[in-house]
Amino acid sequence: MATSMIRVEGVGTLTRNFKRTSFRMSQKLREGMEEAGKFLKAESNAIAPIEDGDLIVDSFVDVSRVSKNEVAVTVGYGPPGSPSADYAIPQHELPIYKKKKVAGRRWKFLEEPYRKHKNKMIRMVGEHASKGIK
Numbered sequence: 001m002a003t004s005m006i007r008v009e010g011v012g013t014l015t016r017n018f019k020r021t022s023f024r025m026s027q028k029l030r031e032g033m034e035e036a037g038k039f040l041k042a043e044s045n046a047i048a049p050i051e052d053g054d055l056i057v058d059s060f061v062d063v064s065r066v067s068k069n070e071v072a073v074t075v076g077y078g079p080p081g082s083p084s085a086d087y088a089i090p091q092h093e094l095p096i097y098k099k100k101k102v103a104g105r106r107w108k109f110l111e112e113p114y115r116k117h118k119n120k121m122i123r124m125v126g127e128h129a130s131k132g133i134k
Contacts (some may be wrong), residue, residue: 031128037061040061044114
């Protein structure tokens, strides 16, 4: 029976470098997600209803670690306890507000910019992630 053996040197260094790169990439992914979230918030605020102004003031971006390997970004309006908490969902979802366009302001003010710009936001995150590899 013929056998062969391959010896690889530097595995420890490779592993350390991979962990370091993985950590940097994780940080850059988080930064990219935050940038994309802020971009979406700005695009959404540009068309959100402004009847009393609270909706835009109460808009938020939250980037949080969901698990060891997962980060989530939330863009929203009317966090619990805010003046617009009970106002945001009806303004966004109820068709009655579809007819209430005022100077470019409209319903689906979060969903519409997301659909329009999702590929751009994916690129933002990817560009940040690639910086973590370098």
